[in-house]
Amino acid sequence: xxxxxxxxxxxxxxxxxxxQLVRGFDRRxxxxxxxxxxxxxxxxxxxxxxxxxxxxxxxxxxxxxxEQLDPLDATMHAATTLLVDLxxxxxxxxxxxxxxxxxxxxxxxxxxxxxxAGEIExxxxxxxxxxxxxxxxxxxxxxxxxxxxxxx
Numbered sequence: 235x236x237x238x239x240x241x242x243x244x245x246x247x248x249x250x251x252x253x254q255l256v257r258g259f260d261r262r263x264x265x266x267x268x269x270x271x272x273x274x275x276x277x278x279x280x281x282x283x284x285x286x287x288x289x290x291x292x293x294x295x296x297x298x299x300x301e302q303l304d305p306l307d308a309t310m311h312a313a314t315t316l317l318v319d320l321x322x323x324x325x326x327x328x329x330x331x332x333x334x335x336x337x338x339x340x341x342x343x344x345x346x347x348x349x350x351a352g353e354i355e356x357x358x359x360x361x362x363x364x365x366x367x368x369x370x371x372x373x374x375x376x377x378x379x380x381x382x383x384x385x386x
Contacts, residue, residue: 247362247363248255248277248318248320248325248327248363249316249318249327249332249380251270251311251356251363251364251365252313252316252327252329252354252365253316254266255267255270255286255365256272256311256312256313256331257311258270259299259303259309259311260309260310260311262300262303262304264296264299264300267296267299268292268293268295270364270365271292271295271296271344271362271364271365272292272296272332272357272359272365272373273291273292274289274290274291274292274366275289275290275291275295275365275366275367275368276288276289276366276367276368277290277295277367277368277369277381278367278368278369278370279311279368279370281370281371281372282348282350282372282375284371287369290327294322302382303335305337306335306336306337306381306382307336307337307338307344308334308335308336309333309334309335309336310332310333311332311333312331312332312333313329313330313331313352314329314330314331314332315328315329315330316328316329317329322356323357323359324355324356324357324358325355325356325357325358325363326353326354326355326356327352327353327354328351328352328353329351329352329353329354330349330350330351330352330373330382331349331350331351331352331370332347332348332349333347333348333349333350334346334347335347335381335382336381337381340381341380342378342380343377343378343381344378344381345377345378345381346375346376346378346379346380346381346382347375347377348372348373348374348375348376348377349372349375350370350371350372350373351370351371351373352368352369352370353367353368353369353373354367354368354369355367355368
């Protein structure tokens, strides 16, 4: 279900976009996830997962999240201590993210959890705030990272 938040200039409208994104992950609400993303999204998970930052369309980015998360038995993402800096039609949200990923059919344990610091850049387009860049830097991780790797 798409909420109509993000249509005004309030801090809560920008915060709502971040909270709706992580809730969309856990509820497998891919329509909402795609709706929250800008036409082009840069994601940088390199500090946690390796590789290079990726630039994808909203649809491509959503499909990538779906391919990663749908095979898992359960996920929980919590966005905390969310602070937003505004610069006109651009905003940067600094957020702590706690993540639990569970997949029963994985060797070496079914759970991987981590805490990270996120920087989420938003742009206001067509009267709503959309996520244009996501950068995640790990603070800690424990458990079996293979839970995520086996989901590919």
